[in-house]
Amino acid sequence: MQRSVDAFLNHASVNEVVVALPQSVMANLPSYLAAAIDDPRHGGKPVKVVAGGERRQDSVRNAFAAVDRHTDIVLVHDAARPFVSSALVSRMIAATVESGAAVAAVAARDTVKQASSTAYVSATLPREHIYLAQTPQGFRRSVLADALALGANAGIDATDEATLAERAGYLVRIVDGETTNIKITTPDDMVLAEAIVRAGEARDLPRVGIGYDLHRLVEGRPLILGGVTIPFERGLAGHSDADALCHAVTDAVLGAAGAGDIGRHFPDTDARWKGASSIDLLRRAAEVLAERGLEVGNLDATVILERPKLAPLVDVMRQNVADAVGISIERVSIKGKTNEGVAELGRGEAIAVHAIAMVRAISH
Ligand code: MG
Numbered sequence: 001m002q003r004s005v006d007a008f009l010n011h012a013s014v015n016e017v018v019v020a021l022p023q024s025v026m027a028n029l030p031s032y033l034a035a036a037i038d039d040p041r042h043g044g045k046p047v048k049v050v051a052g053g054e055r056r057q058d059s060v061r062n063a064f065a066a067v068d069r070h071t072d073i074v075l076v077h078d079a080a081r082p083f084v085s086s087a088l089v090s091r092m093i094a095a096t097v098e099s100g101a102a103v104a105a106v107a108a109r110d111t112v113k114q115a116s117s118t119a120y121v122s123a124t125l126p127r128e129h130i131y132l133a134q135t136p137q138g139f140r141r142s143v144l145a146d147a148l149a150l151g152a153n154a155g156i157d158a159t160d161e162a163t164l165a166e167r168a169g170y171l172v173r174i175v176d177g178e179t180t181n182i183k184i185t186t187p188d189d190m191v192l193a194e195a196i197v198r199a200g201e202a203r204d205l206p207r208v209g210i211g212y213d214l215h216r217l218v219e220g221r222p223l224i225l226g227g228v229t230i231p232f233e234r235g236l237a238g239h240s241d242a243d244a245l246c247h248a249v250t251d252a253v254l255g256a257a258g259a260g261d262i263g264r265h266f267p268d269t270d271a272r273w274k275g276a277s278s279i280d281l282l283r284r285a286a287e288v289l290a291e292r293g294l295e296v297g298n299l300d301a302t303v304i305l306e307r308p309k310l311a312p313l314v315d316v317m318r319q320n321v322a323d324a325v326g327i328s329i330e331r332v333s334i335k336g337k338t339n340e341g342v343a344e345l346g347r348g349e350a351i352a353v354h355a356i357a358m359v360r361a362i363s364h
Pocket of ligand 1: 213242
């Protein structure tokens with residue numbers, strides 16, 4: 001139930017949540033619900049609890065009575081459907097605003113047979129017209145009031161509110177539901193639910209990538225690192241600006257996304273990238289991530305060079321890199337390191353960079 005409540009509380013367009021509970025639970029509220037009733041975490045959104053009724057529609061009527069009187073759109077949801085997505089809640093709100101009444105539903109994928117009372121097939125229904133109703137179901141305040149009044153006055157015992165709205169003469173719009181928006185009622189459902197939770201966790205796990213680059217230091221070239229031109233008597237050899245720091249970070253970012261490397265996205269032979277600064281390539285790599293639903297969490301890089309000293313310019317480089325990937329400077333770390341005079345790097349023949357990137361699913 002907590003997941004179901006949170007799905008609505010965390011949605012930007014939801015103003016309040018009213019939970020209808022069995023009397024026994026009312027007397028002994030679950031701790032998360034007691035906390036949510038007065039919790040600034042949700043931006044001060046009210047959470048109310050009311051006693052449920054005998055039938056589903058009685059519980060909905062009690063909850064509806066507690067809804068803020070200025071609220072015009074009301075969504076009704078089964079607490080037994082904990083996997084409702086934020087996108088589905090958005091679709092329901094939009095359809096309800098347009099149509100006055102809407103139901104989340106998925107198209108039947110199996111052939112549908114109607115059975116006679118003696119358990120033989122009496123008819124095969126055309127599947128293309130069959131939808132299986134889920135929740136949320138959405139209503140304008142006046143529509144839900146009419147539907148519930150009809151249920152009470154005409155003694156109709158409906159399994160959902162959309163049925164009452166239909167019977168009250170309203171057109172109910174079908175909104176694409178989600179196959180993962182299952183209703184958990186049996187032990188088999190729990191097995192499926194655990195699989196859905198595991199899949200969600202795997203999707204949300206942070207991913208890391210590593211990058212490395214090395215360029216020779218030569219006469220007659222500018223020294224550019226992290227988009228900063230550093231005053232020095234030599235510079236890095238290579239295509240474009242030879243910004244080894246940006247190249248290593250770009251590879252780390254692409255690597256974390258499983259999106260190949262800098263050579264694949266920005267080949268030397270492609271005129272589009274000729275003359276592009278390496279900061280621009282890094283910016284484009286961040287766009288590749290966004291297209292995959294990912295964003296950079298943080299970056300760390302080590303630049304190995306004997307001279308010059310990087311420290312005075314490190315914060316400018318961090319800001320450039322942070323701006324290119326669209327994160328704040330405190331998520332970017334860059335440090336210089338000497339090679340203690342050992343080997344080619346120690347003799348100042350080249351500069352090498354190691355970088356690591358953490359990326360994660362874009363949080364909505
Ligand atoms: Mg390079």
